[in-house]
Amino acid sequence: MSQSTEVNLVGYTVEKEYxxxxxxxxxxxxxxxxxxxxxxxxxxxxxxxxxSSDGVKxxxxxxxxTESGVKVNLTVEEGAKIARPIHLCFGLLPKEGLxxxxxxxxxxxxxxxxxxxxxxxxxxxxxxxxxxxxIEIGNNARFDYKETHYHGESGGIxxxxxxxxxxxxxxxxxxxxALSQGMVGKLDYDFExxxxxxxxxxxxxxAYGKGNDDIKVWEKIHLNxxxxxxxxxxxxxxxxxxxxxxxxxxxxxxxxARGHVDCIELVNGTEAVAxxxxxxxxxxxxxxxxxxxxxxxxxxxxxxxxxxxxxxEDKAVDVIVKGILR
Amino acid sequence: MLEVQKxxxxxNGNSIINGLDLHVDKGEIHxxxxxxxxxxxxxxxxxxxxxxxxxxxxxIIFEGQDIAGLSISQRAQKGITLAWQEPARVEGLTxxxxxxxxxxxxxxxxxERYLWTVGLEPAQYLDRDIDTTLSGGERKRIELxxxxxxxxxxxxxxxxxxxxxxxALPLLLNGIIEMNKQGSSVLLITHSERVTEIxxxxxxxCAGAIIRTGVPAETSQWFKDNCRTCLHINEPEH
Numbered sequence: 061m062s063q064s065t066e067v068n069l070v071g072y073t074v075e076k077e078y079x080x081x082x083x084x085x086x087x088x089x090x091x092x093x094x095x096x097x098x099x100x101x102x103x104x105x106x107x108x109x110x111x112s113s114d115g116v117k118x119x120x121x122x123x124x125x126t127e128s129g130v131k132v133n134l135t136v137e138e139g140a141k142i143a144r145p146i147h148l149c150f151g152l153l154p155k156e157g158l159x160x161x162x163x164x165x166x167x168x169x170x171x172x173x174x175x176x177x178x179x180x181x182x183x184x185x186x187x188x189x190x191x192x193x194x195i196e197i198g199n200n201a202r203f204d205y206k207e208t209h210y211h212g213e214s215g216g217i218x219x220x221x222x223x224x225x226x227x228x229x230x231x232x233x234x235x236x237x238a239l240s241q242g243m244v245g246k247l248d249y250d251f252e253x254x255x256x257x258x259x260x261x262x263x264x265x266x267a268y269g270k271g272n273d274d275i276k277v278w279e280k281i282h283l284n285x286x287x288x289x290x291x292x293x294x295x296x297x298x299x300x301x302x303x304x305x306x307x308x309x310x311x312x313x314x315x316x317a318r319g320h321v322d323c324i325e326l327v328n329g330t331e332a333v334a335x336x337x338x339x340x341x342x343x344x345x346x347x348x349x350x351x352x353x354x355x356x357x358x359x360x361x362x363x364x365x366x367x368x369x370x371x372x373e374d375k376a377v378d379v380i381v382k383g384i385l386r
Numbered sequence: 387m388l389e390v391q392k393x394x395x396x397x398n399g400n401s402i403i404n405g406l407d408l409h410v411d412k413g414e415i416h417x418x419x420x421x422x423x424x425x426x427x428x429x430x431x432x433x434x435x436x437x438x439x440x441x442x443x444x445x446i447i448f449e450g451q452d453i454a455g456l457s458i459s460q461r462a463q464k465g466i467t468l469a470w471q472e473p474a475r476v477e478g479l480t481x482x483x484x485x486x487x488x489x490x491x492x493x494x495x496x497x498e499r500y501l502w503t504v505g506l507e508p509a510q511y512l513d514r515d516i517d518t519t520l521s522g523g524e525r526k527r528i529e530l531x532x533x534x535x536x537x538x539x540x541x542x543x544x545x546x547x548x549x550x551x552x553x554a555l556p557l558l559l560n561g562i563i564e565m566n567k568q569g570s571s572v573l574l575i576t577h578s579e580r581v582t583e584i585x586x587x588x589x590x591x592c593a594g595a596i597i598r599t600g601v602p603a604e605t606s607q608w609f610k611d612n613c614r615t616c617l618h619i620n621e622p623e624h
Contacts, residue, residue: 155395362474364436365474369536383479
């Protein structure tokens with residue numbers, strides 16, 4: 061693994077790729093200054109090429125290019141409190157290709173960081189984006205992870221994010237996966253979190269399925285330590301012929317563990333299909349795990365409320381969908 | 387401004403609105419006073435076009451045009467709006483967003499002013515979602531603020547006082563008076579004589595028809611004497 065702490069632009073092709081990624085990110089509504097500011101830790105990867113990698117004090121980013129993607133080691137040093145979010149930008153500009161990200165995260169004890177990942181595939185026709193993450197959150201550490209995808213309109217993309225997260229005593233893992241711009245394509249999300257004593261895990265997935273999008277979400281939280289808490293939350297909106305299946309699992313295995321599975325899927329139209337499979341399990345009588353799942357159409361009264369303020373029906377539905385996925 | 391003529395609504399063979407006539411002047415607060423089940427909310431839905439209600443017969447004339455065939459949005463764009471008895475809650479939509487959607491100009495200082503008018507401190511509410519974390523009373527007051535922000539020509543307020551505690555009620559009534567001062571006519575639908583005190587005229591609704599219209603004090607007293615003790619709902623005898 062080689063560590064890089066400076067913008068690494070070598071040669072015209074890399075520079076062009078970098079600019080292409082930045083432009084695509086901006087077109088998708090992102091603020092490119094976040095990727096160009098010097099004192100912000102960041103990593104920009106196009107397909108299997110590391111275009112930029114900057115650390116800051118307390119953050120170490122190591123990368124290794126592979127044939128199909130990049131291996132990334134991200135270390136947050138013990139006790140480091142990182143003031144500004146780390147920006148990770150992964151993407152693929154051509155219509156076809158494969159990008160595999162193998163990520164290892166070590167957020168050491170008492171550290172605190174927020175990570176924003178932007179995944180950009182504006183032209184995808186036949187693209188696969190895989191992420192396999194192994195994440196260690198130390199005792200009393202806090203790690204906020206937000207992953208936002210920007211896809212094109214063809215739907216020709218397969219997104220397969222998988223992560224195993226271990227949260228130490230008193231640690232906090234919060235993640236949000238959002239895919240509401242462009243077509244989803246095929247999504248197979250699989251995150252599993254193991255919580256020790258008084259650790260907290262919150263998993264949120266938000267997606268807007270359209271066309272023939274196919275969404276699978278699998279969230280698993282194991283509350284293995286006393287007083288651990290977990291929330292698995294999903295918000296999906298489906299239109300056209302999109303289909304989705306959500307599995308939310310929470311296991312209360314320790315005294316006073318508290319968990320909740322919360323899934324809402326809204327179906328707009330008559331051809332989309334939504335399923336929700338909550339699994340809650342308790343192996344300690346002092347633990348408590350609950351669930352709620354609601355699948356239905358967009359609430360007519362909400363639509364009419366906004367129409368009575370002058371919005372037309374399409375705009376009203378749009379506001380409601382954006383609210384759910386915000 | 388609003389002229390409702392011989393309005394009828396029959397649902398599943400049941401006559402809900404029975405030849406209702408109603409006239410609201412420009413600049414008027416017009417109270418509709420009625421017991422539960424007399425058709426108050428149905429009138430609001432028919433005028434606004436909500437809940438998929440369409441008149442079986444009769445006309446709804448707004449500023450000279452029959453609006454019965456218009457969509458909810460078209461009616462709103464003509465200057466009519468409705469504040470529901472149980473306002474909808476929308477996850478992910480903040481109070482700020484909601485008021486801005488309703489607002490003529492979206493200016494934040496105006497939005498804040500409307501919240502103050504209904505007795506809510508903007509700093510505490512602007513960034514909150516209009517979801518289930520708000521109490522019923524808070525949600526009702528935000529609904530009124532959003533109507534204020536819209537500055538409609540005609541505001542239909544369906545039971546604006548329900549769920550409002552006695553401390554907040556004067557603030558809410560003040561908000562309605564403010565709405566009227568800024569140029570809106572108000573159709574104030576309620577079962578409370580107290581609320582209709584701010585009206586210019588009050589009509590009593592019984593079994594889907596207006597049976598009496600007059601000044602608030604006398605009409606409310608008549609309502610109290612005759613309707614509070616009356617058990618019938620569906621067969622007006624007056």
